[in-house]
Each structure stands twice: as structure tokens, then as C-alpha cells.
Amino acid sequence: MDKKLIKGNEAIAEAAIQAGCKLFFGYPITPSTEIVEYLSKHLPKAGGTVLQGEDEIASINMCYGAACTGTRVMTASSSPGYSLKQEGLSYIAAAELPVVVVNINRSGPGLGGLGPTQSDYFQCTKGGGHGDYRLIVLAPSKGQEMYDYTMKAFDLADKYRNPVLILADGFLGQMMEPVELKGTPAAILPEKDWITDGCRGRAKRKIASYSLTNEIGELNNLYWEEKYKSIREAEQQxxxxxxxxxxxxxxxxxxxxxxxxxxxxxxxxxxxxxxxxxxxxxxxxxxxxxxxxxxxxxxxxxxxxxxxxxxxxxxxxxxxxxxxxxxxxxxxxxxxxxxxxxxxxxxxxxxxxxxx
Missing domain, CATH: 3.40.50.920 (Rossmann fold)
Known part of the structure; x- marks a missing residue:
């Protein structure tokens, strides 16, 4: 196995490539910037595309559109930027789309500082945006886990059709450690028969989150509640x-x-x-x-x-x-x-x- 001395942020980026991520939309913000820098250099070699959105709001909505096609997609940011993504994440969760999100914390509130912090815990684990929804949140503690958990995040996102968050801090993102780049195979996942696959005839599925009646709105929320119960039972680690x-x-x-x-x-x-x-x-x-x-x-x-x-x-x-x-x-x-x-x-x- 190949072992390389790299930053935690770079480990996340390399794992995304190995996991088959083909699209990255984001906006640079310290201390997460190495992720977009690394992907900008290496993802195109793997047949992928990196696009810097005009801001974090645009970037998360680009992820929404890309995920509708079934393509593995990721975005990354740090605390103030992650805050701007909350409305988009609520829509992505409601539309049941698999997106991997990275938040390399900086301190706050406000602009904060770049040192290690865990002040985004509430925002990341309790929803963050509007409505009753959840993100699966993984917390690595070393460089190897930055790599391994990113690989796992893509599989969990596809398995549950739900956004998955990698939550770390500036210490883990910037520190260099030996990381085994093992490229583990993807898990056995359900077929993506829900994707929007063009306008010839009728697409197999209409992706939307708007409920025209209260009765339908309640049924939708009860469905999501059961979905999150199943994740809670199966995925505690x-x-x-x-x-x-x-x-x-x-x-x-x-x-x-x-x-x-x-x-x-x-x-x-x-x-x-x-x-x-x-x-x-x-x-x-x-x-x-x-x-x-x-x-x-x-x-x-x-x-x-x-x-x-x-x-x-x-x-x-x-x-x-x-x-x-x-x-x-x-x-x-x-x-x-x-x-x-x-x-x-x-x-x-x-x-x-x-x-x-």
C-alpha cells in the first residue's frame, strides 16, 4: 500500500478522487483551502471537474443539481462558509440527494479565527437549516481517518440518499501525517434508479421538496422521521x-x-x-x-x-x-x-x- 506524508485536507481530497467523486463545487476559505487546491490539480486527471462558485450559496446549489444525475459530488468549506450552505443542505436532504460536505471548523461566532475549534457541533448535528432533517456527521481524529471516513462518507451518502458531513478542525486539516492511500472498493449499494436522466419521454422521478397540501407535508415528514430512525439504529459508531x-x-x-x-x-x-x-x-x-x-x-x-x-x-x-x-x-x-x-x-x- 502507498503511504504518503500529507496534510489532513489533502487526505480528504485524495480520498474523494479514490471514491469516484467526479464533481467538486466550492469556494476557498481557510483552513479548508487545500481541499479545493488539491482537487483543482488532481481531479481533472481522474476525469473530474472542479468549479469555483461565485460564493458558498451558489456552490451548494450546484451540488444539488449535480447530485440529481447520480454523479458523486462534494463541496468543502469552513465555518462561516458552511453557514451559508444551510438552506441548500435542507433542500438536498429533502430531495434525498447524496452529497458529501466537509467543514474544517474555524472559531466563531462571526469571522472567528483559524485555530482548532469544535464550535460548530450544534449547527452540524442538529440540522443547521430549516425543517426536520439530519446530516450523517463523521468526526475523524487523525490523518488516516480523514482519508478513510471520506471514502465511507460517499458510500453512506449513496446508501441513504442523504448528505454526509466530514467535521474536523484546523489542526487536523493542516497537520501532516503518514496516510495509507489504499483506495478501498465501494460498498455494495442500491441501484440509482431515482436519477433525473433527461427529458426524453418522462424522467423516472421528479425531484422536489415543495408540499402543496399540509396532509402531504405531514406524510413527507413522517417518512423522513422513519428514515432517520433507521440511520440512528444502524450507523452509530x-x-x-x-x-x-x-x-x-x-x-x-x-x-x-x-x-x-x-x-x-x-x-x-x-x-x-x-x-x-x-x-x-x-x-x-x-x-x-x-x-x-x-x-x-x-x-x-x-x-x-x-x-x-x-x-x-x-x-x-x-x-x-x-x-x-x-x-x-x-x-x-x-x-x-x-x-x-x-x-x-x-x-x-x-x-x-x-x-x-
């Missing part, structure tokens, strides 16, 4: 690290999960039985991961690069049966493993510990 005998847990995703693994190792050297649950799918949130610990752990610390967003989903997953506390850094700052461990000990009043 997570990683567990030293949870088998844990008395305390850290919940963290992305960059924070990388740091949290070191915290777990340091805590165990001091005799604290600490484990980590890392959500991989932020939607559907991996509630199943937390169920076994509702009555077996003394506390959970969420580590986030925001003022506390994922913590709400952790509390719901635990049915408020376990104390859940927050450790956060903001505005592009990353927490040090020692400060997380010290805060864990302080917030849960863990008795004095010693090196073992």
Missing part, C-alpha cells in the same frame, strides 16, 4: 479506550480525543481508573456506547473546544444517571493533558492519588 474497568470516563471527539488518550494513560499511572469514549458519528450520536455505563461509573468529563455542546448529548445518553462535567478551551486554544487530568480530579473530588 464509536471507539472505546480502556473502558473495561473504568470508574470515570472522558467523552471527546476529533482532536480532543487524541489528547484524551494521553490523559487516560497518565491517570492510570496514578491509579485512577479512567477510560475514553470517542464518538465517531456525531449524528447519529452513539448513545449505545454510553448505555452500559449508566450505573457503573462515578462521573464523565466531556472535553470540548467550545463552551459545551456535545455535553448535552452525553447527558441525554446517560439519562442524567451519572454526573457529567465539562472541560473546555475556546477560540482556537488546545487543552494540555495535565490540565485536563487536574480538572478531572478537581471536578469529581477524586481522592489523592499516587504514581503506580
Amino acid at each position: 464509536w471507539e472505546e479506550f480502556h473502558t473495561e474497568d473504568a470508574e470515570y470516563l472522558i467523552a471527546a471527539y476529533g482532536t480532543c480525543a487524541r489528547i484524551a488518550k494521553t490523559v487516560v494513560n497518565k491517570a492510570r499511572k496514578q491509579g485512577i481508573k479512567l477510560g475514553l469514549i470517542r464518538p465517531i458519528t456525531l449524528w447519529p450520536f452513539p448513545e449505545k456506547a454510553f448505555l452500559p455505563y449508566r450505573n457503573s461509573v462515578k462521573g464523565v468529563l466531556t472535553v470540548e473546544l467550545n463552551t459545551g455542546q456535545m455535553i448535552e448529548d452525553v447527558k441525554l445518553a446517560l439519562a442524567c444517571s451519572v454526573p457529567v462535567k465539562l472541560h473546555r478551551r475556546l477560540g482556537g486554544m488546545l487543552p494540555h493533558e495535565d490540565e485536563i487530568l487536574a480538572d478531572l480530579i478537581k471536578q469529581f473530588d477524586i481522592p489523592a492519588v499516587r504514581e503506580v
Whole structure:
């Protein structure tokens, strides 16, 4: 297998090519710009096209049109640009079109900064645009996963005919790591018999989201509700690290999960039985991961690069049966493993510990 030292953003772009993406529509914005730059150079060699829209709104609507043909299509942006795509994403979800979207977070609100942050969690996992809809959201924590999860995103988008989001931050997007470019084969997916295939006779399907009557509108929303229930049941993904005998847990995703693994190792050297649950799918949130610990752990610390967003989903997953506390850094700052461990000990009043 070919292994290459590349940026996380470049890993996403190369994975898109390997996954058979043929169209990319986007608008450059730091810290995601390397994605469009890499694709501009390499996607045409693979028979694809890159077009820079006049803005993010145009770009997401170009994705809508392209996805109607069944062609694999992607767009990428960073937080303010992703905000501009919300109306288009609502329409894409309602039309049941497979589109892969990348959001390399920057801090906010407003223009924000370029440092690592997770302040878009609510926007990405709760819909973002208008109406009752969901995006499948994947959260990589290293360069290899930026590649692997992008490959998976295209398959999930086709499987469920739904937009899929890769959610990362500037640290993961800009950091260079060895990545195995393995080009895994596509999953076995249903035939795309829903595409709009021209105007000779009648197209097989009319793609629209407008409901002329309230009764039809309700039926449509009930259908989408059942669809999202099936995704929630089938696609929850997570990683567990030293949870088998844990008395305390850290919940963290992305960059924070990388740091949290070191915290777990340091805590165990001091005799604290600490484990980590890392959500991989932020939607559907991996509630199943937390169920076994509702009555077996003394506390959970969420580590986030925001003022506390994922913590709400952790509390719901635990049915408020376990104390859940927050450790956060903001505005592009990353927490040090020692400060997380010290805060864990302080917030849960863990008795004095010693090196073992």
C-alpha cells in the first residue's frame, strides 16, 4: 500500500478522487483551502471537474443539481462558509440527494479565527437549516481517518440518499501525517434508479421538496422521521479506550480525543481508573456506547473546544444517571493533558492519588 506524508485536507481530497467523486463545487476559505487546491490539480486527471462558485450559496446549489444525475459530488468549506450552505443542505436532504460536505471548523461566532475549534457541533448535528432533517456527521481524529471516513462518507451518502458531513478542525486539516492511500472498493449499494436522466419521454422521478397540501407535508415528514430512525439504529459508531474497568470516563471527539488518550494513560499511572469514549458519528450520536455505563461509573468529563455542546448529548445518553462535567478551551486554544487530568480530579473530588 502507498503511504504518503500529507496534510489532513489533502487526505480528504485524495480520498474523494479514490471514491469516484467526479464533481467538486466550492469556494476557498481557510483552513479548508487545500481541499479545493488539491482537487483543482488532481481531479481533472481522474476525469473530474472542479468549479469555483461565485460564493458558498451558489456552490451548494450546484451540488444539488449535480447530485440529481447520480454523479458523486462534494463541496468543502469552513465555518462561516458552511453557514451559508444551510438552506441548500435542507433542500438536498429533502430531495434525498447524496452529497458529501466537509467543514474544517474555524472559531466563531462571526469571522472567528483559524485555530482548532469544535464550535460548530450544534449547527452540524442538529440540522443547521430549516425543517426536520439530519446530516450523517463523521468526526475523524487523525490523518488516516480523514482519508478513510471520506471514502465511507460517499458510500453512506449513496446508501441513504442523504448528505454526509466530514467535521474536523484546523489542526487536523493542516497537520501532516503518514496516510495509507489504499483506495478501498465501494460498498455494495442500491441501484440509482431515482436519477433525473433527461427529458426524453418522462424522467423516472421528479425531484422536489415543495408540499402543496399540509396532509402531504405531514406524510413527507413522517417518512423522513422513519428514515432517520433507521440511520440512528444502524450507523452509530464509536471507539472505546480502556473502558473495561473504568470508574470515570472522558467523552471527546476529533482532536480532543487524541489528547484524551494521553490523559487516560497518565491517570492510570496514578491509579485512577479512567477510560475514553470517542464518538465517531456525531449524528447519529452513539448513545449505545454510553448505555452500559449508566450505573457503573462515578462521573464523565466531556472535553470540548467550545463552551459545551456535545455535553448535552452525553447527558441525554446517560439519562442524567451519572454526573457529567465539562472541560473546555475556546477560540482556537488546545487543552494540555495535565490540565485536563487536574480538572478531572478537581471536578469529581477524586481522592489523592499516587504514581503506580
